[in-house]
Amino acid sequence: MSTIRGRVWKYGDNVDTDAIIPARYLNVSAEDELAAHCMEDMDVEFAQEVEAGDIIVAGKNFGCGSSREHAPVAIKACGVSCVVAKTFARIFFRNAINIGLPILECPDAVEGAAPDQILEIDLASGVIRNVSTGEEYRATPYPAFMLEIIDAGGLVPYTREKLNQKDKA
Amino acid sequence: MEKRRPLTMAQKILAAHVSEEVHVGDFADVEVDMVLANDITAPLAIKEFERLGVDDVFDRERITLVPDHFAPNKDIKSAEQCKLMREFAHAHGIVHYFEVGKMGIEHALLPEQGLVLPGDVVVGADSHTCTYGALGAFATGMGSTDIAVAMATGSIWMRVPETKRIIYEGELQPWVSGKDLILYTIGRIGVDGALYQALEFTGPTIDALPMSGRFTMANMAVEAGAMAGLFPVDEETEAYVSQRAERAYEVYSSDAGADYAQVIEIDASAIEPQVAFPHLPSNAKPLSRVEPIEIDQVVIGSCTNGRWDDLVQAAEILRGRQVNDNLRCIIIPGTQAIYLRAVREGLAEVFVQAGAVFSTPTCGPCLGGHMGVLAAGERCVSTTNRNFVGRMGHVESEIYLASPAVAAASAVLGHIGGPEEVLLAGQVPI
Numbered sequence: 001m002s003t004i005r006g007r008v009w010k011y012g013d014n015v016d017t018d019a020i021i022p023a024r025y026l027n028v029s030a031e032d033e034l035a036a037h038c039m040e041d042m043d044v045e046f047a048q049e050v051e052a053g054d055i056i057v058a059g060k061n062f063g064c065g066s067s068r069e070h071a072p073v074a075i076k077a078c079g080v081s082c083v084v085a086k087t088f089a090r091i092f093f094r095n096a097i098n099i100g101l102p103i104l105e106c107p108d109a110v111e112g113a114a115p116d117q118i119l120e121i122d123l124a125s126g127v128i129r130n131v132s133t134g135e136e137y138r139a140t141p142y143p144a145f146m147l148e149i150i151d152a153g154g155l156v157p158y159t160r161e162k163l164n165q166k167d168k169a
Numbered sequence: 170m171e172k173r174r175p176l177t178m179a180q181k182i183l184a185a186h187v188s189e190e191v192h193v194g195d196f197a198d199v200e201v202d203m204v205l206a207n208d209i210t211a212p213l214a215i216k217e218f219e220r221l222g223v224d225d226v227f228d229r230e231r232i233t234l235v236p237d238h239f240a241p242n243k244d245i246k247s248a249e250q251c252k253l254m255r256e257f258a259h260a261h262g263i264v265h266y267f268e269v270g271k272m273g274i275e276h277a278l279l280p281e282q283g284l285v286l287p288g289d290v291v292v293g294a295d296s297h298t299c300t301y302g303a304l305g306a307f308a309t310g311m312g313s314t315d316i317a318v319a320m321a322t323g324s325i326w327m328r329v330p331e332t333k334r335i336i337y338e339g340e341l342q343p344w345v346s347g348k349d350l351i352l353y354t355i356g357r358i359g360v361d362g363a364l365y366q367a368l369e370f371t372g373p374t375i376d377a378l379p380m381s382g383r384f385t386m387a388n389m390a391v392e393a394g395a396m397a398g399l400f401p402v403d404e405e406t407e408a409y410v411s412q413r414a415e416r417a418y419e420v421y422s423s424d425a426g427a428d429y430a431q432v433i434e435i436d437a438s439a440i441e442p443q444v445a446f447p448h449l450p451s452n453a454k455p456l457s458r459v460e461p462i463e464i465d466q467v468v469i470g471s472c473t474n475g476r477w478d479d480l481v482q483a484a485e486i487l488r489g490r491q492v493n494d495n496l497r498c499i500i501i502p503g504t505q506a507i508y509l510r511a512v513r514e515g516l517a518e519v520f521v522q523a524g525a526v527f528s529t530p531t532c533g534p535c536l537g538g539h540m541g542v543l544a545a546g547e548r549c550v551s552t553t554n555r556n557f558v559g560r561m562g563h564v565e566s567e568i569y570l571a572s573p574a575v576a577a578a579s580a581v582l583g584h585i586g587g588p589e590e591v592l593l594a595g596q597v598p599i
């Protein structure tokens with residue numbers, strides 16, 4: 001896992017997956033088409049102006065609502081390097097881990113961040129540094145089990161490895 | 170025998186599907202009894218399934234695929250997605266693939282077909298998979314990659330949740346249903362009030378609640394952030410299941426003294442019909458505090474309220490009355506079986522005579538797909554489960570969530586109101 005550096009896009013509580021990718025675009029599953037409409041109903045500028053490496057910072061219960069994996073897929077395909085939130089909705093959390101989109105829970109970092117500031121994140125240690133303010137925060141560490149999935153590069157490679165081991169046994 | 174530690178029913182069901190003992194907070198690979206996906210989530214799941222490098226699914230009788238969201242195909246792109254799922258189902262001999270004309274909205278369909286039973290672990294690439302908790306199953310929504318792995322291996326990782334118990338006491342007022350109980354509850358605990366937890370719905374009010382009301386409540390557990398929403402299995406459940414089950418099942422119940430994260434007691438006799446205002450399901454208000462807001466559309470249907478009892482409630486109000494000239498009323502049964510019964514027993518006629526649309530099953534307007542998308546500035550009273558910004562159409566449209574009774578009454582009145590207002594208005598049924 002590496003260090004991430006990017007610009008903050010800040011949102012509030014309960015950002016739902018209909019806001020992240022509206023259902024009217026779910027008649028496709030191509031990543032670039034989903035990315036083109038990411039956050040559209042909340043922030044029309046996001047998809048046009050987001051740059052590779054940028055970071056979404058949000059309040060409580062990010063990704064609530066529909067289970068659509070298209071939501072973290074769209075965010076990742078936009079080039080977003082990490083989502084930092086106070087808490088995540090359960091299904092979004094597992095979807096992000098499963099597809100290899102880095103996400104961190106850290107209420108203090110969210111409180112301390114403003115739009116367009118620069119954050120530096122060390123994923124291995126969970127340390128979030130707000131370059132613009134100089135403040136440093138520590139995110140809730142991942143449980144060991146999730147680290148295994150993250151280290152494997154997502155749930156598909158993780159499962160492939162497990163299946164291979166079973167075959168060999 | 171060694172005395173076991175008291176457990177909640179959620180813990181017991183999960184423990185029975187894991188090879189080792191599990192505790193709250195543990196991560197475990199859980200064996201599943203049924204895996205579900207739909208025309209939106211299956212295409213992604215199939216893509217990931219193919220990356221797994223397995224030849225076949227774990228069990229072709231334990232997977233259900235339903236084209237319900239944008240089906241009957243609403244456009245060419247949706248047609249391609251449905252085609253992809255259909256071809257996968259045929260290639261792998263998926264037994265429970267339901268073609269248009271035989272399908273229903275997945276969470277109304279699976280229980281009706283006896284595909285989910287008490288004590289099961291069910292995972293679905295759809296957040297409202299939690300509906301089956303009404304049967305005393307542990308059912309939870311996940312993403313497409315999860316479902317790909319479950320289809321390939323028959324198991325998937327979960328974190329064993331804590332349980333929050335809600336006890337309802339008292340007799341319900343007239344026209345108060347499961348929908349009102351759950352909207353009230355979400356209003357109290359909030360949209361993240363049960364985040365990462367299982368909810369358990371119990372108490373004398375629940376004992377007297379029909380299966381339809383239990384399905385409605387379990388369905389919306391996810392709107393409080395819950396992983397699952399479980400009901401105890403009783404005679405009502407057994408009566409429902411016994412007509413449908415084609416395999417054996419196990420009944421689990423919570424032990425006295427089991428450890429709960431929280432126990433909340435609710436006096437259900439004090440609950441009025443509820444309306445959840447835009448743009449969160451937790452913005453619930455009692456009907457008596459709702460101004461007569463003018464509306465443009467009413468939708469009665471969805472996995473929350475598209476069941477037989479819901480249509481009966483709507484018909485009681487619409488029989489011999491007319492849908493207000495200033496709005497459209499769209500009624501969508503949950504499954505083909507409900508549709509057929511509505512035709513046979515005259516409900517279809519009641520709805521069409523009243524000037525409502527009565528269509529074949531589909532999710533349609535619930536997620537702003539088709540069959541009733543909202544324009545800018547339009548307001549809709551809907552029996553669905555989400556009133557998020559843009560959920561049913563334009564970002565400037567508004568959704569008010571309510572029961573079938575309130576929705577049907579509002580359709581007659583032209584503004585948000587309850588059955589009693591319709592009856593008082595003196596529009597006597599013919």
Ligand code: SF4
Nearest residue numbers: 274471472532535536
């Ligand atoms: S009816 Fe609505 S909530 Fe239910 S499965 Fe369909 S889209 Fe989802």
